Amino acid sequence: MNLLDSLKERILIGDGATGTLLYSYGVDRCFEELNLTHPDDIFHIHEEYIKAGAEVIQTNTYSANYIKLARYGLEERVKEINSGAVKIAKSAAQKNAFVVGTIGGIHGARFHSELREEIKRSFREQLYCLLIDDVDGLLLETYYDLDELTTVLEIARQVTDIPIITNVSMHEPGVLENGILLSDALKRLEDLGADVVGVNCRLGPYHALKALETVPIPGKAFLSAYPNSSLPEFRDGKLLYKSEPEYFKKFAVHFRDEGVRLMGGCCGTTPDHIRAMKEGIKNLKPIKKKNVKKQERLEISETKKPDELTLFEKIKAKRSIIVELDTPKHLNTRKFFDGAKALKEAGIDGLTIADNSLASPRICNKTMASLVKRDIGLSSLVHITCRDRNLIGLQSHLMGLHTLGIRDILAITGDPTKIGDFPGATSVFDVTSFDLIKLIKQCNEGISFSGKSLKQKTNFHVAAAFNPNVQNIEKSSERLEKKIQSGADYVLTQPVFSQEKIIETWEATKHIEAPIYIGIMPLVSSKNAEFLHNEVPGIKLTVETRKRMDIARDPEKAVLTGLDIAKELIDTAIQYFNGIYLITPFIRYELSVELAKYIQQKTTELDEKRSSQFVLS
Known part of the structure; x- marks a missing residue:
């Protein structure tokens, strides 16, 4: 038998x-x-x-x-x-x-x-x-x-x-x-x-x-x-x-x-x-009929759509500017909030706040995003790494973000712990950035990571990271396509430092329908430029850029040179991309304020030029 x-x-x-x-x-x-x-x-x-x-x-x-x-x-x-x-x-x-x-x-x-x-x-x-x-x-x-x-x-x-x-x-x-x-x-x-x-x-x-x-x-x-x-x-x-x-x-x-x-x-x-x-079960025979307990389908209600546009909606509608502003490594928050307020007055569309960047502990980005929203009225794109939280922590974190009304998230792998302030700390990595994107979108269906009902749908828009500073940008583009397939709505790039790289990035990604924020980071000194080029993964500077920063030995002149380089990059970027992502160095927010105003000025000039060409035609 x-x-x-x-x-x-x-x-x-x-x-x-x-x-x-x-x-x-x-x-x-x-x-x-x-x-x-x-x-x-x-x-x-x-x-x-x-x-x-x-x-x-x-x-x-x-x-x-x-x-x-x-x-x-x-x-x-x-x-x-x-x-x-x-x-x-x-x-x-x-x-x-x-x-x-x-x-x-x-x-x-x-x-x-x-x-x-x-x-x-x-x-x-x-x-x-x-x-x-x-x-x-x-x-x-x-x-x-x-x-x-x-x-x-x-x-x-x-x-x-x-x-x-x-x-x-x-x-x-x-x-x-x-x-x-x-x-x-x-x-x-x-x-x-x-x-x-x-x-x-x-x-x-x-x-x-x-x-x-x-x-x-x-x-x-x-x-x-x-x-x-x-x-x-x-x-x-x-x-x-x-x-x-x-x-x-x-x-x-x-x-x-x-x-x-x-x-x-x-x-x-x-x-x-x-x-x-x-x-x-000794001497018990199998049964052929039973009373089945009725199981209710998942009860999930729609979330009320927020009154303000999300960053994803803004970048689709117009030229959009977001600025990365790191939260402090200490408990003195005055400069951070001064910077957020100044950037709001400069007309940016939102902050983007990293999640313990370079694996160094900072004030929780969820907390700071919530306070910026409440006290300054500025939306934030909050980064979430796979490094610091297991699945339990990630689920809890997302539910907290939703409850606080934060709707834009950047899902990233995160820098390895050994490069940070606590090299003995362990990395979690229960999931990859691809998996995290999928799980966030599952929350948008009202379903938790475990399959249980959240009783309400979240309405997150998820950004993905893209690194164009690689030898084979086509392979990097294929990786980005997989993130889009996983559910990413829009994209933030690593900072680029040459006009040629901006154009190359556009050529490699022009077939992708998801909006892209191109990363621009003003340099502040030759030491800053050399550190980024030689020691920070995913960032490469041109020989010309490094030479220009090296010539500008005086600190004030170096900052002005860094701003000039950034403005030249912006001139090219706004011709190809609808989103500009400014990365603030060392919380020197005044640099990002100046660049944000420059972007708005150049955008106005570009729009007027296009309008006049349309009338003449």
Whole structure:
């Protein structure tokens, strides 16, 4: 009798966590490598689960794919590791358990930049390794990204008829991270050919059960549940789980009452938990009907549109000027607010405030943007880096910005911590700038990062960064296109220091419909110019510019020369770009005030010239 025939007749018990046991033994390296180096340890774990009552065991191959093994330098041993895992599992199972080949999600609960095609290639390689060794079925587990799971399911179903189990993972009970309801997701997987659909990881028995209460019994597939033992506790540098096996015994009955035919455990579970589940369903037959708890669709209300135009709307409507003004590294804020007020009086359209630029701590840009809006009446474009906050912090930060009425955001990766004031600090980078843009746009749909309703849609406009100061600007342009595809509405460039580079930037980006703010930064001295050219990533100055600044040795003359260079760049920029992004050096806002007035003057002259040419024609 095969796996599916057995599921038609009775409830099957799966195994529990392999990684949890290895972790408890002190293993702190690639678990899948142990298939080759310590096969007896893996065999013993399988054996213990079978003795506890497991009738379906997983191969130790959750991360045995090219992408994940590459982290350990093992990417060339995919076939060897997967084949070894199947051999060990079959040796332990004999005829007492079915062996399913496990393939875990690559995205997991964190975001990664691997391209979809790379994921597909990696999946195919692992899939073929498992199929060659004749597993009884496949277990696709811990997929937070439903699109990733449906993609690999379709690949698997095209090449094999063996049973396929698909388990999704949720941050919130009953809803996936993109806001789709669990019942809808499992129905989609069933329609694509999955034989068993269900949930695993992240949630303990209580919340996994709550989620399954909203899922009807599938018409063609079976339901599965592999919950974690509990929420983890972090103690003395280790993750610990506390759920008692007796707790699992009780919930095994509840899972059965919700129509589950295959149940096991995920993180934190041990053979004792599996033994308890087996005892819990002893003599119980599977059910064929259940009362489904109605789940409300996400309740999301529209956000009232702000009265003032956002920077994105301004740049589309007219020549727009934004000025970057760094918040101070200390608590004396007088000069910052004096500068913001002077720039407002000069007629700029908004400030742009960096997020701890050069990895040095400054007063929180969200706080300063809020005060500038309240006390001066000037809008701000707030930078958000991926460096300083994990997903929890990013979600909280965005909700705070929305609540304060801040609508324009620049999503960037951020400078590495080692260049800043605290080189021992760690960088987070839960997401890339591409991912952050997508997540912000997901908030605009009223859906949090975890898929839960925010009860209200945000209305952020998202800017992306573009660096034209590279040897291959076409490649940089392709990267920008991907940011636009991710949802970026408009663009800010790094400062450029030559008229030729401005024209080159326009040529490389003229096909892009998103508005672009071209970066202009006045130089203040030769030392300033040399530092930017030689030490700041993403900035290059021409030989001519550096010579001009070097000749102007007198401090006042150097500032005037820097302003002249900036004005020459502005003369070219306003012919090609509708947005000018002034970067204020050393909070010397008077320089940006003068350049803002110059831009307005030149814009008026340009408009009058075009108007007269139109009349004459």
